[in-house]
Amino acid sequence: MNAEIITIGDEILLGQIVDSNSAWIGQQLNLLNIRVQQITSISDTAEAISNALNLASKRADLIIVTGGLGPTKDDVTKQTIASYFGKKLVRDAKVLAHVQGLFTRIAPDKIMPKVNQAQADVVEDCEVLFNDVGTAPGMWITDKDKYFAFLPGVPFEMKFLVTNRILPKLKENASLQLVEHRHIISIGLGESFLAEKIADIENSLPENIKLAYLPKVGLVRLRLSQIGESDVPVDFYHQQLVKRLGHHVVATKDVSIEQAIVEAFANDNLKLATAESCTGGSIASGITGISGASAMFDCGIVAYHNRIKQNLLGVKEETLKEFGAVSEKTVIEMAEGVKKLAGANYSIATSGIAGPGGGTPDKPVGTVWIAVSGKYETKTKLFHFRNDRAINIERTVAQAFAMLWNMYVNDKSN
């Protein structure tokens, strides 16, 4: 089964929000072996909506549409959908009661505005996807053997409806073709060296097994995809690749490096602590964003001011005076200080000039020192990123995790 996703709303086109909904839907459908072949973001005009529905329904079996179901005027979606299917809008009594109930809970002494009442309008004869967590109902429409789902764009409402209304429906559909994915997360080899190292395995892949490279800062993710049945199953090639890449393999499934770190540290009863200056909490939030992080993370310090670096982390006044906050000596003292403070086995420290301000001829924007301290030693690296603030922070975080992983693997093999 092939699917397409259509997102409605100027906010994505204007770049005011990033379309994370579609990525999430893509993941969910992929798990059900439904291939998303196109994602289309369009404006909330009748013409754009009709055209997109028309084109998508010619290419795909399942069309999932998000957005354009809010209570305010800028939404013409429902009228357009109704006309597209040659239907009227009708007010759904159950949805109206639900919307009224939610409204009364929030504002018991006010009368519900008409725009909210209109949220209970749905396309005639559609299957209402009841929205327990918000006011905008979803709609499911089957038309000429094609399935259409219309969902609100608010991420947690969309996720609720996909999880509880749409996926159960799709799981019952027997026509799904088998697709199997296998992943390897590798570290320490650039994309082209990696490609050369595994060229013979890649060349031996059968027609229906495809290898894709997804390079990220400091690591490369490999994805093997088997479409349909295969005489030699995808697991065979997966194992070959894992064996060939040896200690470059961080994980043999599709996890982030943060997940790999949290799992490995929790398994080995190790604790990590962080002392962040230029990354300002991003390393800690990357780790604590992973479920189960509390087993291996107790404490992170965002030491933005030198006073905090001294008082909390024990960075020496002389160090800051002689070398400055962005220096190898400072990150070493930060890393060792927080490790001690938190009673951890490993620690990460960062100090740098994220930009756009704060650069000097000596230490231009993008100058970043990272220290990783472990059981046996403290290692440092100096980076010269040349990007904007957000990317400098992101790359520092990625490099810090890569350094930590390398030390962890190294210590483990000792």
Added chain:
Amino acid sequence: MNAEIITIGDEILLGQIVDSNSAWIGQQLNLLNIRVQQITSISDTAEAISNALNLASKRADLIIVTGGLGPTKDDVTKQTIASYFGKKLVRDAKVLAHVQGLFTRIAPDKIMPKVNQAQADVVEDCEVLFNDVGTAPGMWITDKDKYFAFLPGVPFEMKFLVTNRILPKLKENASLQLVEHRHIISIGLGESFLAEKIADIENSLPENIKLAYLPKVGLVRLRLSQIGESDVPVDFYHQQLVKRLGHHVVATKDVSIEQAIVEAFANDNLKLATAESCTGGSIASGITGISGASAMFDCGIVAYHNRIKQNLLGVKEETLKEFGAVSEKTVIEMAEGVKKLAGANYSIATSGIAGPGGGTPDKPVGTVWIAVSGKYETKTKLFHFRNDRAINIERTVAQAFAMLWNMYVNDKSN
């Protein structure tokens, strides 16, 4: 001028990465009054690429394509582009020298793989968009009065080429139609109440000025867009809305609440500190992600373990024993403790059960206490989110910023 963006690569369709490139390009084009009318994400197959180019070129004047220019096999983009325009691929000497130079810098003792050499191949007669920061060159092609730009998908390379190669080109184009946007960030009013409160202003808008609502957790962003000339300019309506919304207005330009907080605190010489448990550094990284944060932020503590809450923040053992870590008393002591520790004027503290583990019948997943401590008082709120870990964290962060903003505005008017 109308534009479309096409992103190539299975990673977006599979949901393995979120398409943040398109949002960024949308923002840049919008500043030049170029309207992005569609964003299309497709697979890296010749058929999908040809079809997308064909459809987009019928609708838009400018087509920006990202992705599919990496050095490895899964990329058929360049061959397909060349055929689409009826051209051949030719190897560019200047690009080849650049790719070789970059390679030698990284691996001076190795011979460059063939896949890297092929990165210097470009479509015959195209204008090469020289890529100073990476190996994949961009290409600019004019065909039947339509402009096509092909860019690598690596975000910082794409951004480099857009900023330094494409925007300068577009700025010279005289045919651009005038579009003006004005924004209001409002807090404390739900979307429908807001709509009712400003209904008469909205109804008085001329045809060519459009009002859009973008609700986010805890706030609503309003956008007025004027297309072409207007007798009554958009600023008039913007001022009317600002006046009507009064103290609900956080900002009169398109900024995030983090930006508004950093600017306001820096202007007023105020310092903020954070003590985070369930948000794990996300509040600190939200603040420090804003350029200039160092003027108002010195210190953040991620106190994941109770020991850290006690030792660093001064949370009392009795408090933790009697009420638990997720309690009003704990977040009050965390907020007041970090304020004192950091010597700050305001502080935020969070403690909750982000999930998916850790819930109890008494305190289910999504139970979150937030405290905000200011010049005169400490205020708390209890939330019952019912989402997954990432969203629970995101919503906690958003609510914490909203609480902080409200206290700041309240204190200021006192």
